[in-house]
Amino acid sequence: MNLIPLVSTLDKLINFLSTKIPLGNAVEAIVDFIISNFSVPLNTFSEIISSLIGGFEAVLSYGHPFLLIAVFAIAAWKLKGKNMAVFVALGLMLVLNLRMWDPLVTTMASIITSVVVCLILGIPIGILKARSRIIDLITRPMLDFMQTIPPFVYLIPALMFFGLGNVSGVIATVVFAIAPPIRLTYLGIKQVSDELKEAGRAFGCTPWQMLYKIELPLALPSIMMGVNQCIMLSLSMVVIAAMIGAGGLGKPVLRSLSTVDIGLGFEAGLGVVILAMILDRIFGREQ
Structure with missing residues (x-):
């Protein structure tokens, strides 16, 4: 048996593996290209996010802190009952007493901004994902990658593109937290039974009417679960984002x-x- 071709192949494989692929240099070149050629859109997007954060923070900071505590307590009472309202009021008053109110307001403004952006982008993508197999196949590996990569890694591109500050933190948070709204919107729509869709078509529903009269109402529990997960992931990432200012x-x-x-x-x-x-x-869904 002639072993020379096998030895030659193994030698080439060893030489290939011993040579580092310049992946880092390629990524750095791409980032430099984006920064050099797309600085205007990046700055515009940064200003929009900064304005949203500032606007939400101004609204949350308006008046005495007890005003915001009362608003949250009333909302908790209407949504979840008296016991939840008492917990919200006592918890927020404890934060106020610990002199952590201003950081809490900043965190809430960042979370609201992140969640709003996630839902504006995530729910339509989830709908398109449920309607198109091609979009589903394209987005599935991307979402897998986004949900498995360590959260600290998101800070690197956000820092490079947007610099230090709350804007970078919100951008990193959006990328980190957008997967649940997309996937749970997709799941909710896909779980709508074919019989109900057939009934809608029998009554002459257009695709748009089918979406907002049948599919979205029935998918609402799944979508709200996505909203809940998005809020929790946003909170965790906003804290980590303190590392980039x-x-x-x-x-x-x-x-x-x-x-x-x-x-x-x-x-x-x-x-x-x-x-x-x-x-x-x-x-959350629990009462």
């Missing part, structure tokens, strides 16, 4: 880690926990 509750958490300030870390972490519980209970 984003404000909010993540900033004192990061400062407590760098200075080993256990008390500050506990107070800021408690604020994050209270906000997470409030948002989860209000927008």
